Amino acid sequence: MAKPKLKQHHIDQDWCKGCGICVEFCPKKVLELNDSDKVVAARPKDCICCKLCELRCPDLAIEIETE
């Protein structure tokens, strides 16, 4: 199976509550909390599309779109 390639992180800023679960458990440390405690994809180039952030997010606020 070919490696999935990242197209985009879809992050719903209204749904995100800034708990930091995705930031902590991302194996590649792609995500960060911004000044208003919302998640942003700070290093999208490092993303390996494991989708662990999407699966763990308690607020259903992240979606990883792959090609």
Added chain:
Amino acid sequence: MAIKDYLRERFFPHIWCPGCGHGTVLNGLLRAVEQLGMSRNEIVMVSGIGCSARISGYIDFHTLHTIHGRALAFATGVKMSRPELNLIVPMGDGDALAIGGNHFIHAARRNIDITAIVMNNRIYGMTGGQFSPLSGPDITATTAPFSSIDPSFDVVELSKAAGATFVARTTTYHVKQITDYIKQAILHEGFAVVEILSQCPTHFGRKNKEGSAVDMMKRYKEVTTPIGSKAKQENPDLIERGIFVQKERPEYCKEYEKMVERAMKGR
């Protein structure tokens, strides 16, 4: 179907606190339903009262938000009248085993085809952090300021003893297991219990100095181990994860149908 198609998006962002494990359970549950390719119309979700019970408001299945501890009783009624539907009953630890303890053991005894999900955060979150029968000893809660002395139930042992034919346990850290076990529980014919340890950073975490939601999830990784692992033999305090029971026994609705057929013979 994308998982958001199963949501009632107008109620989002949801009411649960930042980092609440119940959101992760909702996430895993939706993925299980999506992977099974089920339609919204073939599932009935029945919930009782509590933080966990709010889940039925967010999902666009047939949903019933009923009274405290009685979700399984309502679900039994629905299943008996419409046995072709799939029943999912998400409950909190107090809802399932304190207020609804009797309904729980009898649903397990009858082996009625219902999927019970126990979202165990070991505290009554919605009402302000009172200790529950799943809290266990040496836990601080608003109703146990000098720590609790009550031993806790073991959901897995209790379900096994009461007669459940599918029993599994996992945590919110092990998200892929949540989806996997819920999928198997839905497909299982008979009473299926999935216990999911779920963090409550607001009440349980704060009162017991367990840190943030992230710290609590890391703890789940440390204090649990797969069934029968070597680590468990070395450290019996570890909590086992996995599928504990998966067996067949006559299902209640099927037996009821047979009884009706017998009674109606010749008429």
